[in-house]
Structure formats: structure tokens, C-alpha cells
Amino acid sequence: MNHWLVKSEPFKYSWEKFNEDGRTFWDGVRNYQARNNLKEMKEGDLVLFYHSNEGKNVVGIAKVVKEFYQDPTTDDQNWVVVDLSPVETLKKPVTLEQIKAEPSLADISLIRQGRLSVMPLKATEFDKILEMGS
Template sequence: MNYWLIKSEPNTYSWDDLVAKGTDHWDGVRNYAARNNMKEMKVGDLAFFYHSVKEKAIVGIAECVKEHYPDPTTDDDRWVVVDFSPKEKLKKPVTLEDVKADDRLQGMDLLRLSRLSVQSVKKEEFDIILEKSQS
């Protein structure tokens, strides 16, 4: 299993929107690195759902339920989507400041590649974030 982080502006598409839909495709990605990450996703992989812009916090965990296929929002065949379902809302959001304050997370893509909308997350990082969300 692989772990990921997907970012969205909550006023555009929030965790609650995904929960309301039940399953939805992750579309609109127009960055090659983010697209390549999506192409690596497998059914069962887990992704942190991150509210960007003002909130800047990991708020939930989504599960990949369908691997990449052509993005239905464009005719350009370079772009893909994957389908996610909500798995779990975090007990407590983990903010960007929480991540920055933890020395164990200094290599996390969230800090190194801050503008990338679809990022890989190491298993150790995933576990640390989960731990932080419980306290």
C-alpha cells in the first residue's frame, strides 16, 4: 500500500463535499508531477485530504477506489483522474504549523514541494500524522 496527500481549496471542494458524494473523481490536476503521482495510485491506497489556502490542515483520509483513467473534464488525453471515497475524518485536524513543528516530518513533501497538489507520503510520516490527529 502507498500513501498520498491530496490538496484542495475547501471553498472549491472540501472534505464535506467528498463525504456528501460518497465516491468522486479527483480532477483538474494540470501538473505533470501530480499527474504522475496519480498514475502510481492503486486501489486501496490511502490519501490525506488537505484543506489548502486559509485552513492549511489535513482533515481526513480518503481511499483510492479506482485507478487512473482519462480526466472527463478535458479533451486533453495527457490528464487523468482517480476515484476516492472518504474513509475517516481525523479526530483533530493536523495543521501545516503542526507538521512544520515536528522534526520527524521535515523531509515531508508537504514542506519540500508545497505547491504540489498530489504528493507521496512515507508510511512513517503517515503514522506520525495519525498520531498527531489523536492528541
Template sequence: MAYWLFKSEPSTWSWQDQQDKGEAGEEWDGVRNYQARNFMREMKLGDKGFFYHSQKEKAVVGIVEVCAESHPDSTTDDERWECVDIKAVRSFKEPVTLDQIKAEESLAEMILVKNSRLSVQPVTDAEWKRVCEMGKTDP
């Protein structure tokens, strides 16, 4: 299993919106960055990801699971753009902020720290475990 991070502006698509979709999940559509798209092409059913609120909150707030592998993005007719579907798994007991992540020496190489603008990004096993520990949440 691989781990990922999905960033969303809560005013556009919030953790609550994701949870409200239930088991059916929702397309992670609208991504127009080739690197992020390529990461989604690598994803497999059952892969887990952090749901990250960007903008003011800047925090990991939940865990999601890939429930449909890469397919054409329904928000465009441009065949270059693909997306996955994700479903909510559980909320973090305590959100983990970007400032907390940046302050954690073991997370210094995390892509979120080095390239915070990338909307879909991989997370290593060690990063996954540490952020879950920080959020007092079962991985």
C-alpha cells in the same frame, strides 16, 4: 499499500463535499501538473491518502481511499490528463495543521513541507503514522 496527500481548496471542494459523495467517491479531476498526474498513475485501488484543506485552513482533515485507478480526466479532452477517484474513509479527530507538521522534526522531509504547492504527493509510511498520531486518528 501506498500513501498519498490530496490538496483541495475548501471553497472549491471541501472535506464535507468529499464525504457527501459516499462510497461512490469522486474523480480527483482538474490536476494540470505532470508530477501530480504521474503520482496518480502510480496509485492502486485501496491506497490511502490524506485530504488536506489548503488556503486559510492549511490542515489535514481526513483520510480518503483510492476507489478507481488512473483514467482519463472527464474535465478535459486533452489525453495527457488523467485522474483517480477517491472516497472518504474517516475524518481526523483533530485536524493537523501545516504549522504543526513543520514544527515536527520527524516530518521535516515531507513533501508538503518542502513543496507545499504540489496538489498530489506521496507520503511515506512513517509520515503517515506520525500525522495520524498527531490527529488522534486511526491510520
């Protein structure tokens, strides 16, 4: 199993809206590295859901329920989506400041590549963020 982090601005698509919907395709990715990360996602992989711009915190856990396919919001064959479903809300959100302050998380893409919207995490990084949010 692989672990991931996806970012969404809460005013565009919030964790609360995601939970109401129960499932969504992750669209709007227009960065080749993020697109390649979507292509690497496998059914059953776990995904941290991060509110960007407003909040700047990890708020929940989702899982991949359908592997990549053509993004239905565009005819451009370069772009893909995956389907995600919410799994669990963190007991307490884990802020970007907390993540930056944690030495074991110094190398994650959230810090190194702040604009990347879909990024892989090592299992240890994923587990550490979950621990911080419990």
C-alpha cells in the same frame, strides 16, 4: 500499499462536500509531477485529505477506489483522474504549522514542494500525521 496526500481548497471542494458525495474523481490536476503521482496510485491506497489556502490542515483519510483513467473534464490525453472515497475524519485537524514543527516530517513534499497538489508519503509520515490527529 502506498500512502498519499491530496490538496483541495475548501471553497472549491471541501472534506464535508466529499463526505456528502461519498465518492469523487480527483480532477483538475495540471502539473506533470502530480499527474505522475496519480498514475502511481493503486486501488486500496490510503490518502490524507488536506485543506489548502483556507485552514491549511489535514482533515481526513480517503482511499483510492479506482485507478487512473482519462480526466473527463478535458479532451487532453495528458491528464488523468483517480476515484477516491472518504474513510474517516480526523478527531482533530493537523495544521501545517504542526507538521512543520515535527522533525520527523521535515522532508515531506507538503513542506518541500508547497504547490504540489498530489504527493506521496512514507508510511511513517502518514502514521505520524494520523497520530497527531487522534
